Amino acid sequence: MIRNQWYAILESNEIKIGRPLGVTRLGEKLVVWRTLEGEVTCMHDLCPHRGVALSAGKILVDRIQCPFHGFQYDASGRCQVVPANGKGTPVPKAFRVHTYPAREANGFIWIWWGEARPDLPPLPFFETIDDAFSYMTFRDHWSVHYSRAIENQLDAVHLPFVHHNTIGRGGRTIVNGPLVRWESDPASPIETMNIWVNNRADEGQPALKADEMPEPNRHPSLQFRFPNLWHNWISDSVRIMVAFAPIDEENTLIYLRFYQKAVRAPILRQVFNVLAQPLNIIVLRQDKRVVLTQRPKRTDLRMGEKMIPGDGPIIAYRRRRQEMIDRAGELPVVTADPG
């Protein structure tokens, strides 16, 4: 995983007021909960007293209470009450649970995985998905590291094989390019890879190299935004978007969303979204069947795979990921939310 990034880890509607949820994300057991006001909090799912899972506890207005001996932790992770000592007795500062900065936007819950900073950067998302869109989500568990799941979505070479009877119909086996362009903003850690896919039928012509591709005159077909967001531009009004929530080194939760703004009337749009989703699920299942057989379960910059020019976006992803890991350092620093 890359430090100093915002990760989408859950959808907002998975966390209900009064119901703490225990999940594994980024290799940690976490408890995610809301105060009665709805503010979201994410902390280690481990009571520092004697190791019980806080997710089995309950919410008391703006605190979570351990189910074992009733210690109460506030949203910053500090223990405020040790009932056995008397509720008015001050609690030593060392009684605290590691807490991640957590935010909520675009229907996701995000945690900052990295060092403490007074000003955290903005959350990553896709600006072209505006409020006019509605969406429907499909969740799926894949038993691979999120790098494998992400690379599958950057892979233009697999389309006529894995999806021969769906989105890869037509036998367009020649992979021109793909053209890859980066967008980065020096003021933030948000980095985006734009990819233009240009597959054609094989009529004896060689594939064009990325640097032989004509200047694009349309929105990129695919966008990947570090660390875990992907966007497929189907049309102005239809998109597919995926958040790859890393569970651990061998597991990922896929949040696949179908977005559209062609049908906007409240009930009709939901019906439309429900009807459109099965095709996306079939396509995702086609990917899953193959990707789950890949070994090893995670990828690295130097791992001995024999790549071809059409794998350009995957190579570009691996390079950039490694640079970002190197730049940010290896070990996570778990911090309380300064905000």
Ligand code: FES
């Ligand atoms: S283990 Fe949590 S209060 Fe004792």
Ligand SMILES: [Fe+2]
């Ligand atoms: Fe695919």
